[in-house]
Amino acid sequence: MIVKISNYGKVDGKNFIEYLVNGLSSNQMDFLNENLEEETEIDGESFKLKMYFDDRLYPFQSEVAKFRLDDFIAREEIEMNIFLSSFLDDM
Numbered sequence: 001m002i003v004k005i006s007n008y009g010k011v012d013g014k015n016f017i018e019y020l021v022n023g024l025s026s027n028q029m030d031f032l033n034e035n036l037e038e039e040t041e042i043d044g045e046s047f048k049l050k051m052y053f054d055d056r057l058y059p060f061q062s063e064v065a066k067f068r069l070d071d072f073i074a075r076e077e078i079e080m081n082i083f084l085s086s087f088l089d090d091m
Contacts, residue, residue: 003081005073006048008060015058019080021047031091032084
């Protein structure tokens with residue numbers, strides 16, 4: 001499974017991160033699409049996930065994130081990979 005952040009920012013006053021996930025089987029994508037509470041979409045061979053965060057939990061708002069953004073993005077991609085992998089263990 002490969003997780004990449006495809007977009008992030010603020011929309012309608014809410015912080016969000018969009019993830020693009022590749023390398024999943026169609027059964028895995030269907031399972032995630034049906035069981036995750038967040039906004040999800042299957043787009044061909046890719047699975048898309050959009051999560052919203054309040055200000056205190058949004059990982060890209062700190063001053064450190066502004067100077068080390070690549071590190072924060074990589075960490076967030078790794079954490080989402082671990083979360084989805086553990087979620088798929090319930091499949």
